[in-house]
Amino acid sequence: MQLEFRGATVNFATGGVQIDDSQPPVLMVHGAGMDRTVWSQQTRYLAHHGFSAMAVDLPGHGDSTGDLVSTVPEMADWLADLIRTLNFGPVRLVGHSMGCLIALEVAARHSDVTERLVLMGAAAAMPVHPDLLGAAERNEVLAPQLMTAWAHGSRAHIAGNPTPGLWMRSGCQALLERASDGVIHNDLSACNSYEAGDIAGQVQCPVTVIVGSEDKMTPPKATAQLVAGFDEVELQHLEGIGHMMMLEAPDQIREIVLAALR
Amino acid sequence: MVEPDYLKFDTLSLHAGQEPDPTTGSRGVPIYQTTSYSFVDTEHAAGLFNLEQPGHIYSRISNPTVAVLEERLAALEGGVGAVCTASGMAAFHLACATIMSAGNHVVASRNIYGGSHNMLNLTMPRFGINTTFVDPRDPDAWRAAITDDTRVLFAETLGNPGIEVLNVPVIAEIAHEHGLPLMLDATFTTPYLMKPIELGADIVMHSVTKFLGGHGIALGGVVIDGGRFDWAASGKFPTLSEPYDGYHGITFAEEYGHQALSMRARAEGLRDFGAAMSPSNAFHLLQGVETLPLRMQRHVENTSDVIEFLEGNDAVSWVSHPSVSTHPDHELAKELLPKGAGAILSFGITGGREAGRRFIENVQLASHVANVGDAKTLVIHPASTTHQQLSADDLTAAGVGEDLIRLSVGLEDPEDIIADLARALRASQKG
Numbered sequence: 001m002q003l004e005f006r007g008a009t010v011n012f013a014t015g016g017v018q019i020d021d022s023q024p025p026v027l028m029v030h031g032a033g034m035d036r037t038v039w040s041q042q043t044r045y046l047a048h049h050g051f052s053a054m055a056v057d058l059p060g061h062g063d064s065t066g067d068l069v070s071t072v073p074e075m076a077d078w079l080a081d082l083i084r085t086l087n088f089g090p091v092r093l094v095g096h097s098m099g100c101l102i103a104l105e106v107a108a109r110h111s112d113v114t115e116r117l118v119l120m121g122a123a124a125a126m127p128v129h130p131d132l133l134g135a136a137e138r139n140e141v142l143a144p145q146l147m148t149a150w151a152h153g154s155r156a157h158i159a160g161n162p163t164p165g166l167w168m169r170s171g172c173q174a175l176l177e178r179a180s181d182g183v184i185h186n187d188l189s190a191c192n193s194y195e196a197g198d199i200a201g202q203v204q205c206p207v208t209v210i211v212g213s214e215d216k217m218t219p220p221k222a223t224a225q226l227v228a229g230f231d232e233v234e235l236q237h238l239e240g241i242g243h244m245m246m247l248e249a250p251d252q253i254r255e256i257v258l259a260a261l262r
Numbered sequence: 263m264v265e266p267d268y269l270k271f272d273t274l275s276l277h278a279g280q281e282p283d284p285t286t287g288s289r290g291v292p293i294y295q296t297t298s299y300s301f302v303d304t305e306h307a308a309g310l311f312n313l314e315q316p317g318h319i320y321s322r323i324s325n326p327t328v329a330v331l332e333e334r335l336a337a338l339e340g341g342v343g344a345v346c347t348a349s350g351m352a353a354f355h356l357a358c359a360t361i362m363s364a365g366n367h368v369v370a371s372r373n374i375y376g377g378s379h380n381m382l383n384l385t386m387p388r389f390g391i392n393t394t395f396v397d398p399r400d401p402d403a404w405r406a407a408i409t410d411d412t413r414v415l416f417a418e419t420l421g422n423p424g425i426e427v428l429n430v431p432v433i434a435e436i437a438h439e440h441g442l443p444l445m446l447d448a449t450f451t452t453p454y455l456m457k458p459i460e461l462g463a464d465i466v467m468h469s470v471t472k473f474l475g476g477h478g479i480a481l482g483g484v485v486i487d488g489g490r491f492d493w494a495a496s497g498k499f500p501t502l503s504e505p506y507d508g509y510h511g512i513t514f515a516e517e518y519g520h521q522a523l524s525m526r527a528r529a530e531g532l533r534d535f536g537a538a539m540s541p542s543n544a545f546h547l548l549q550g551v552e553t554l555p556l557r558m559q560r561h562v563e564n565t566s567d568v569i570e571f572l573e574g575n576d577a578v579s580w581v582s583h584p585s586v587s588t589h590p591d592h593e594l595a596k597e598l599l600p601k602g603a604g605a606i607l608s609f610g611i612t613g614g615r616e617a618g619r620r621f622i623e624n625v626q627l628a629s630h631v632a633n634v635g636d637a638k639t640l641v642i643h644p645a646s647t648t649h650q651q652l653s654a655d656d657l658t659a660a661g662v663g664e665d666l667i668r669l670s671v672g673l674e675d676p677e678d679i680i681a682d683l684a685r686a687l688r689a690s691q692k693g
Contacts, residue, residue, distance in 0.1 A: 016509065145266040145268075159277070167341065
């Protein structure tokens with residue numbers, strides 16, 4: 001599905017299902033350098049289980065056009081404006097990694113468009129290794145390689161893709177390599193410079209946080225610091241799973257997300 | 263500077279795609295010799311059939327043993343996914359059928375395996391897909407052959423029979439300039455000698471029967487999806503970028519993006535054409551892949567020894583292999599194939615067709631078969647066997663002279679291979 005917004009095209013995956021205004025909307029927000037396809041194991045399922053599922057490509061990502069947005073708060077403002085302008089809301093927001101920061105900002109500062117949050121690979125601070133930031137700035141293939149290496153749990157580096165025939169590591173790397181020059185650096189810089197403050201305390205809607213025990217990019221300790229700030233939160237722990245949990249453990253994520261959204 | 267801590271090639275050859283069996287703890291890959299899989303309930307079944315969730319339905323579409331091989335081959339090639347098939351030719355057909363329809367056109371190297379040439383030249387035209395064959399060494403010929411209907415450029419990493427080395431980065435750039443993917447048959451090189459996706463190829467296929475299996479006991483093929491080609495942006499691939507009624511309006515590129523080809527090839531291609539690999543064959547082929555790095559290293563070493571012998575033998579008029587300094591692609595091979603240019607070579611035997619026939623009849627260790635890439639040394643004289651109906655002029659036009667012997671160097675002790683060749687060469691000259 002493609003919609004025009006602020007003079008640019010916004011692209012969504014909808015699970016191959018037409019958006020139905022009578023179904024509760026779910027908006028899924030991807031992480032740094034990625035796009036809607038990171039939700040490929042959830043979008044179609046949710047679309048056939050009572051939701052209007054929309055996995056969005058942020059501006060300049062995937063098949064969305066438009067200029068990159070350079071800070072997390074500005075990304076959140078863009079998303080909240082999109083939800084209002086296109087009359088989606090209030091929505092259930094599902095975020096991954098940088099998408100979590102965006103979802104948190106939307107929920108904290110645009111509570112009228114946010115009904116509930118589901119966050120995975122989340123932390124209040126996401127400092128980026130300077131070597132990774134440098135490689136991204138130079139648009140080197142090292143940046144996708146490092147992100148891919150750190151983003152998966154040890155099991156995913158060997159096997160375990162439940163979709164027959166797909167190889168998770170190259171899937172992640174190819175996705176990141178498809179990003180246009182500057183995209184990964186833009187997003188990593190946004191994560192690196194983001195200061196959450198007491199953002200969790202400002203969120204009023206129900207929150208579910210999913211943490212992977214082998215997440216190296218947003219380690220469980222960092223997630224715990226974020227979780228401590230919420231008034232009301234449900235924490236789900238996935239053993240042996242890394243940062244790319246919606247692809248590493250798609251069945252578990254589907255179950256948790258479906259239960260949280262209902 | 264930090265480096266990505268990936269598992270290395272040799273480790274992936276042994277482990278990729280497999281964990282100890284969760285039910286039995288089996289360390290070896292079990293053979294899941296089953297046609298079908300029990301559904302948890304009707305909702306689970308519906309979800310699988312509708313691509314809402316992953317899993318196995320029926321072994322024509324996927325099978326756990328085959329899936330280990332698929333994941334392993336994708337890992338070794340650096341692809342996002344792989345689909346195994348009943349044979350290499352089935353893989354070639356699956357890839358073509360997934361991205362093309364009637365009215366489309368292929369630009370292909372003229373120096374390819376005879377079976378692939380037949381499919382493109384004789385069979386696919388019956389389904390409205392035509393091919394222009396070009397000299398693989400001539401970039402301008404590739405460019406000139408591309409039309410508005412072209413949908414893929416196809417070649418072999420090492421050609422047949424001249425062992426032409428394809429300049430993959432150059433031909434990939436030509437393809438991409440035209441919004442087209444480059445598909446390569448990498449059977450002769452395997453990912454141990456060359457990783458075509460890293461060089462720019464978009465689809466890689468193999469006859470797994472050959473070096474990947476290495477034992478000559480099981481047929482198989484594979485299509486590997488590089489995941490870097492943007493099917494939607496190209497605008498030329500409606501099977502991937504437009505809604506498909508076969509799964510209630512799904513658009514593969516929208517939902518799966520970089521994995522669209524893998525998903526459609528399985529969901530439609532294996533479902534409808536049915537050229538699936540058997541789990542037993544996948545098991546056998548996995549045993550071969552486990553030792554691929556060791557075997558390919560030995561194949562290359564033995565080939566080097568055999569070439570040195572042949573070049574010094576009076577009954578041999580020429581030797582063609584990219585490692586030989588007179589081969590037209592010698593410098594390119596050093597650049598693209600630093601670990602070696604494979605184990606298949608051809609040489610000219612003094613005395614032409616009759617000498618060739620006598621040579622073949624006098625080898626004892628080498629096997630006279632129409633195959634390559636076995637652990638055992640294989641040999642064939644096309645002029646007295648596969649091409650025996652052709653005249654001398656026709657043979658020359660096909661690039662197969664009357665004197666040409668094709669050798670697939672095996673893993674025997676190189677002294678024994680050389681002794682066998684020496685004996686047969688002596689006999690060939692006693693006509």
